[in-house]
Amino acid sequence: MxxxxxxxxxxxxxxxxxxxxxxxxxxxxxxxxxxxxxxxxxxxxxxxxxxxxxxxxxxxxxxxxxxxxxxxxxxxxxxxxxxxxxxxxxxxxxxxxxxxxxxxxxxxxxxxxxxxxxxGDRAGSTALKYVTLATAVAVLLLALAGGRLPERGRSLTLGLGAGFGFGVVEVTVRLIDGLAPSALLTNPATYALLLGGSAAFLLLTTALERGSVTAATAGMVMGETLGPAVVGVIWLGDRTREGMAWLAVLGFLVAVVGALxxxxxxxxxxxxxxxxxxxxxxxxxxxx
Incomplete structure (x- = not known):
């Protein structure tokens, strides 16, 4: 922490x-x-x-x-x-x-x-690694098309996409279990991390440049916190201390609302x- x-x-x-x-x-x-x-x-x-x-x-x-x-x-x-x-x-x-x-x-x-x-003590399945890669590709496609999106709601959409990209980075760090070159090159999570991070920065830059900073940042906060949290709990085995799940949920919501x-x-x-x-x-x- x-x-x-x-x-x-x-x-x-x-x-x-x-x-x-x-x-x-x-x-x-x-x-x-x-x-x-x-x-x-x-x-x-x-x-x-x-x-x-x-x-x-x-x-x-x-x-x-x-x-x-x-x-x-x-x-x-x-x-x-x-x-x-x-x-x-x-x-x-x-x-x-x-x-x-x-x-x-x-x-x-x-x-x-x-x-x-x-x-969590779960390593993450191969399917999850490919899902993160597919998500990163989707975020990259959104980044490439960001400037052509309708002006209405564009900042929120781009910010949310940036949040998903940063969320991919958070998840893939847990899915990379070895730093040997052979392990990195054959792990889909490696490419998801690179694509997701790069696309997220591009999306955030576009969002801040062409619209509301507040809307873009709000979307980013939601995208980079909610999605990865769900993945961590359901697929990677993240847990709380015994009997303190309610406090963790409350603390998470309070911190995110404060950030928004x-x-x-x-x-x-x-x-x-x-x-x-x-x-x-x-x-x-x-x-x-």
Whole structure:
């Protein structure tokens, strides 16, 4: 659980650092490639990338130790981290309800920490590995067609697709049982992880660029928490501590609801933004 929370802190902080760096770099001319090159020259952007990498390693460690539902809820809490860091570094004013949502997320994670047991003891069937691969391919196809979707509901759809892609990553980490090259190359879960993760980032970028940040982030939170949690419990044997299933379910729901209330922080607000102001378009950032 410490690794899962550490990953959330890394991802949430990286979002703000990369937002600051990208917006500073965006003051120059040129296209996307020029923007990326300028961003890569800023220490905040590089620090954000380093935090993303560290967060991913911590996520893997957590997924190999505790149930997927606990890791998914902890990763969703990165929105609370982003909100707190944005309030500190970007001087974004949080409403009382948003501070309450941060507290709700923390309370839900505390309940999960008390109730969650060890990871499930099932290795996952070959059929499940191919199902995750098929899901990853479907997410990739959605990503390729994302720009042509009808505008109505597009942000939510793309965000939900991104959530499923990140969910594929969570599940496949448990389905990869060996790091030998021969084992990795013959395991469908390996390709599902690569396709699902890449497609998820593409979908999230498209969603943030072309629509509502709040709707996209809400869809992502639902997709990356609910689906993997069900897979973990039903097919991988994830369980809770004896007699604490009710507390785990309550903690999971509380943490996810709290994260949804903070969905507008799926992309860090601009410096000095006021609560209730109109959304400001900005370059999408990683680690959301």
């Amino acid at each position: 410490v690794c899962a929370l550490g990953a959330a802190v890394c991802f949430g902080t990286a979002t703000v650092l990369q937002a600051v760096a990208t917006r500073t770099a965006g003051r120059g001319g040129g296209g996307d490639a020029a923007l990326l090159l300028r961003a890569l020259r800023q220490w905040r952007y590089l620090a954000g990338l380093a935090l993303d990498g560290l967060g991913f390693l911590l996520q893997i460690a957590a997924l190999r130790s505790i149930p997927i539902y606990a890791v998914g809820a902890a990763l969703a809490s990165s929105l609370a981290v982003t909100a707190v860091v944005a309030a500190r570094l970007l001087r974004v004013r949080l409403t009382r309800s948003e501070w309450a949502a941060v507290a709700v997320v923390c309370g839900g994670l505390a309940m999960l920490g008390l109730a969650s047991g060890a990871e 209330l903070l969905a507008r922080f799926g992309e860090a607000p601009v410096e000095g933004a006021q609560v209730g102001a109109a959304p400001v378009e900005a370059a999408p950032v990683e680690g959301a």
